[in-house]
Amino acid sequence: MEKSIWRQDFPQITNGLVYLDSAAMSLKPQSVIDKVQYFYTNLSTNIHRGLYPTGVKTTMLYEQTREDVAKYIHCETEEVVFTRGTTSSLNLVSFSFAKGILKAGDEVLTSELEHHSAYLPFYEAAKQNGASMRFVKLSKEGRITVEAFKKALTEKTKLVVLTYVSNVMGYITPVKEITRIAHERGIYVVIDGAQALPHLLIDVKDLDIDFLAFSAHKMLGPTGIGILYGKYELLQKMPPFEFGGDMNDIVTLNTVEFKDAPQKFEAGTMPVASVLGLSDAIAYYQQHDIVKMEEHTQKLHRYCLGRLSKLDGIEIYNPTAETAIIAFNLKNVPPHDAITFYAEKNICMRSGHHCARMVSDFLGINGCLRASFYIYNDFKDVDLFVDATKDAIEFFQKMGF
């Protein structure tokens, strides 16, 4: 059967590891690992500070990564802010931007599919300003639709905060159409792209969204580095969120001035090694073609769903998902019990609420199992997973569940 042509680039994949938790974090290709090691071995100096060769080189590579990101998502270089992750990016938008525009009585339109890192920052900012959160009614299968979005809009809607790809259901939100409708009414649009970047080519100018947040660690890159794309005129109007070194122009007894965006949002020492590694993650997608990668991942997804559908004793919550996430439970088995069975076979998955508790409530379940496939998985992984699922069903029945 067809093999993953990318598998060999991921040193962590050795015999026996079946990694089905890429929706939580992707594995890293050797090139990314090499770059991080290169930084600590050869550079290990800060950016925008040391005027000696390693300092200059580090600054150059850091700013080059900003350009790489900008080209990759089709925006201007100064519209790319580095943060500590999607969570930090969304907190920055929430407390520097949303808090400035939300007034008492205003509404933030969001959905039950949101990850806590998208919901909570805006929930908090809204609460502090006397505004409230309103929800797009999900379709029967749990999707955000344009029709439901239109119905949920009110005169009070000031801001839309939505996930691009749900981290539990794997559905793709119709972001472009939603953004067009929102903008017709002067409503700003914030998109959580954490699960989208690993699967989709994104053109922020074409989508016309105001903000996009995502993390390197889900898209083959290192941990500790996130990206906030924001339209430049919005970024420029936003006050800094964190204050400290490197983000200011002048600090005297009488005067304090901050740099322009994006630097005014990058206070203190940034995770430089991780930023450098991100450039190799992006290069990997460009060299290997994310569209082909997605075709491979979707083949695995369809094959897996086909095999699972023949099993009794399993409930799948998102059989129509566009991205390769399968949310499911073994019937009558709490997900936390089931996950241990898979873990014993070195099949890595996640169980629980997946930091998106509102999805569990929507489905009426106390958590679920989540298998997510990515470019380094192959058909053998699917077979091992499905065989393990068969065994698990038998095992738990035998145990009396």
Next chain:
Amino acid sequence: MPNLENLYREVIMEHYKSPRNKGLADLPLSHIKHIKNPSCGDDITIQTLVEDGVVKECRHDGSGCSICCASASVLTETMIGKTEQEAANIAQHYLKMVSNQPYDENVDLEEAEVFIGVRMFPARVKCASISWKAFLETLNQK
């Protein structure tokens, strides 16, 4: 999978399916502790009534995995009738046992011994501990 079969001992499954002392009661002098593990969905409340230094009532409520629910049920049966001191001692040694730390094997953990298999599963220690920790906190509420 011998380890996993050892985890789901008959007694555990029996308590999971037919939990004892389930549901909180109207006991004005009792102490109540609610503990959640939001990442996995365990959500347990323990209610303890101590009279004259003896655990008169111990009840549990909530939801979670089999290990979590069964250990709450076993906890309540183990603790009723014990002095506060005995109860705290048993709970402390039980918590050490499930987390694979040295514990005094002379302390009679009674039916709770069946949870010894948990120590082979570090990811499940929390499931087996949550109600016992909540119980200790109910003893400390004064």
